[in-house]
Ligand code: PLP
């Protein structure tokens with residue numbers, strides 16, 4: 001079905017928006033921080049929302065860290081946020097496998113970084129791969145046959161700076177040759193910000209695309225904009241989705257995630273989306289509201 005939404009409105013009365021919901025879900029990169037740098041006014045804004053009794057939840061598609069590692073990052077930035085308030089796509093992959101009762105005797109092949117391994121470990125799920133396979137090479141001698149573990153029940157793919165041909169072939173064999181093997185993507189963001197000098201390939205999307213290309217299979221995505229994390233956290237905290245405002249800087253992940261969940265949506269222009277991108281005729285994703293940055297909550301009062 002196709003629904004047309006009204007064009008996004010500039011946020012003019014933050015109190016009205018704040019009063020209309022119980023929970024704020026914040027995307028992280030581009031909303032709370034940019035890389036390792038806190039965005040201006042964030043601590044004061046979170047304090048204001050907490051003082052008004054709002055529940056705050058943080059959702060990131062970046063799978064390189066675990067919830068616990070993100071907890072440390074928030075602490076380093078001077079923000080008091082507990083692990084239980086953080087939903088990273090690394091955690092989502094492990095939570096998804098738990099939710100389907102992934103068999104204890106099966107293993108996951110991981111194409112991704114440490115965050116996914118840590119979350120699988122905490123969930124009691126066996127795995128192979130990860131950064132350990134980053135320096136593996138294939139010697140293409142005549143007759144060479146790559147073996148793969150027949151107990152792999154899922155291949156989980158996320159952003160991986162140690163990505164190589166060995167992992168592509170291993171993951172592809174698992175998906176093609178193990179009956180019922182799942183193909184799970186933490187996220188498919190197209191770019192990441194390794195340095196601020198340019199955009200860098202693949203916030204996960206390039207690695208997921210490689211496996212999709214070789215297997216001709218569509219992955220099951222557990223990160224934004226899929227509804228898995230929304231359903232999971234709404235269920236865990238007992239929140240009505242109409243009582244949530246999703247705040248993010250990306251239209252095709254964050255704003256769609258909020259809209260797929262039936263939440264209110266606020267786009268902030270402190271990350272990857274500019275006002276001209278929002279208002280471009282090529283863009284069909286319209287949040288309810290947009291504003292420059294979340295600290296506008298401190299100043300945008302009704303007149
Ligand atoms: N994945 C990677 C590897 C990233 O570096 C980023 C942003 O820096 C993202 C995903 C998107 O993260 P978020 O959902 O917090 O904007």
Ligand code: CA
Pocket residue numbers: 027028029030031248249250271
């Ligand atoms: Ca973001």
